[in-house]
Amino acid sequence: MSTMSNSLTETRAESLATAGLSQGDVSDFFALLKPRVMFLVVFTALVGMVVSHPTVHPILAFVSLLMIAVGGGASGCLNMWWDADIDAVMTRTRKRPIPAGKIQPGEALAFGVTLSVGSVIILGLASNWLAASLLAFTIFFYVVVYSMWLKRSTPQNIVIGGAAGALPPIVAQAAVTGHVSWDSIVLFAIIFMWTPPHFWALALVKSGDYERAGVPMMPNVAGPDSTRFQILAYTVLLAPLGLAPVALGFGGLAYAIVALVGGLGMLALAVQVYRLRQGEPAMRVAQQLFGFSILYLFLLFATLLAEHGFGLFRPVFG
Amino acid sequence: MTDRKAPQSLTPEEQKRRRKRSLALALTLGALVLIFYVVTIAKLGPGVLKRPM
Incomplete structure (x- = not known):
């Protein structure tokens, strides 16, 4: 019944489109x-x-x-x-x-x-x-x-x-x-390095979805274990990269603390994802990494915004 | 060419959606006019008022 109603809706939508009208x-x-x-x-x-x-x-x-x-x-x-x-x-x-x-x-x-x-x-x-x-x-x-x-x-x-x-x-x-300048290139690099652990954590949970759609996500092609290793590898690179704005001088004290704590949090979850490979706990920790990765990136950028947009910048060195 | 015929009339729901789309389009066009105006003024700067008589 619902299939029939869907197909009727589509026919209506198509005929409206033919008449130049949107549905x-x-x-x-x-x-x-x-x-x-x-x-x-x-x-x-x-x-x-x-x-x-x-x-x-x-x-x-x-x-x-x-x-x-x-x-x-x-x-x-x-x-x-x-x-x-x-x-x-x-x-x-x-x-x-x-x-x-x-x-x-x-x-x-x-x-x-x-x-x-x-x-x-x-x-x-x-x-x-x-x-x-x-x-x-x-x-x-x-x-x-x-x-x-x-x-x-x-x-x-x-x-x-x-x-x-x-x-x-x-x-x-x-x-x-x-x-x-280097400032925005470093921000680019942080988001670039953040993307694989973020999406692959989701792909571990939703691998059935991607499989059905024929999208070659890492867990479907290289397997979940290889994906877990690669998530860890990218996170090992991401955590110190998150501190690069401090080294370049545009990340202040608050940013340094957030990047350090957040980076360690990302690392801890990535290690958990790497270690837990079976059943519900493995899925749960991958879901947690996915959620935390969003919070991590948001906090990094929000802290920079607070430091530069609201005068809260306190230099780490000198 | 398609042999599908266009519907003769729109249902009340479709009319409502069309009205909302038209309104959104009008607001977008209005916003574009405003954007071009303020960008022009901002680019010209205060010097726009200081022209030789």
């Missing part, structure tokens, strides 16, 4: 932008701006941030357009607007392309063309390199593709200063 609600179009990912993009970009101590007009900085957010949302939308077939078979994603039949693929494509082009042009006009080019590259990398090429072809998909998610602080710094 989607505003909230469906908003969902296409992956709001949670967009929040992360805005947040990390804002920190990239704040640590750069911009001298540009606040309105231009605000519009630049808005365009980086829209560009991030546009790449999420194009990703959903391309991945609608695999989203439909994964429990985590099957309620997204395209597989749910609320928005036609063509509508999502048009929406994503319009927002991509618009955000890049307005960012270029509001700030500079270096930032606009970097935003265009970010969208291209996420949609073409990650979604279209890597995601379905290699278990290193989220390692390389993670670069797209790590670029917003660099784009933001370029937007407000006109150049790229």
